[in-house]
Amino acid sequence: MADDSVAAVHTLGRRELPLWHPKLTQHRVDFSKASFALPRVGEAFIALGTTIKVAGSQEAFRAVDFDAVLAVAEAAKAAGATRLGVVSAMGANPHSRVFYNRVKGEMEQALSALGFETLVIARPSFLVGDREALGQPERGGEKLALNVSRWLAPLIPDNYKSVDASHVARALVDAVRTTRGHRVLLSGEMQNS
Numbered sequence: 001m002a003d004d005s006v007a008a009v010h011t012l013g014r015r016e017l018p019l020w021h022p023k024l025t026q027h028r029v030d031f032s033k034a035s036f037a038l039p040r041v042g043e044a045f046i047a048l049g050t051t052i053k054v055a056g057s058q059e060a061f062r063a064v065d066f067d068a069v070l071a072v073a074e075a076a077k078a079a080g081a082t083r084l085g086v087v088s089a090m091g092a093n094p095h096s097r098v099f100y101n102r103v104k105g106e107m108e109q110a111l112s113a114l115g116f117e118t119l120v121i122a123r124p125s126f127l128v129g130d131r132e133a134l135g136q137p138e139r140g141g142e143k144l145a146l147n148v149s150r151w152l153a154p155l156i157p158d159n160y161k162s163v164d165a166s167h168v169a170r171a172l173v174d175a176v177r178t179t180r181g182h183r184v185l186l187s188g189e190m191q192n193s
Contacts, residue, residue, distance in 0.1 A: 010039055012072060031068035036075055043083035043118075043176055044076035047169070058099055066107045073111050083118040085176040086111060087168060090125045090187055112182065120175040125187040126162040158188030167191060 011017070012029045019026075029036055031048070038044075048069050055061040073084060086108075091098070094105035108121055171190040175183060 038075045038079035041079045041081045044081040045085045046072050047087040062103050065103050069107050070110050083176050084116045085120045085172040087122045090123045118179050120179055120183045122168055122172045122185045124163045124168045127165050158191055163187050163190050
């Protein structure tokens, strides 16, 4: 937000985050609603998602990771956005036999069909970050997996290494601003952003 090219930042969320900045306006949104209006925007970033365990069912997961993501993208387009960046997942594929990967792939296809001038899709591997500070539930095997992956890091290809959420955010912002057309950012490209 210290970027002088940014006049204002509007966030959408189910709850307010413990953040403050003079350019920041937080909007509480019920993502289950069919549509909602956004202020005029030039670019939009979507990092909306859940897990099947937290959502409670495959249908509830799809309502967030497909329906809500698409609704936000449509609202951004209606508000004037020509550039969109979205966080998806490694393995996203609309033809996958794995439900999670299939929904992510279908979401990517639906966003591609909206016709943004720029669409950047980030496909991180295992995300690392301070979930507790954001009020997110702790994930059972996450700490163990993170410790194992750090120990084995020299043996793991970059696209499969865990990646810090802040690196994903920086890489996505940079890519949206420098890309024209459609681009997929793989996890290895986001490691050192």
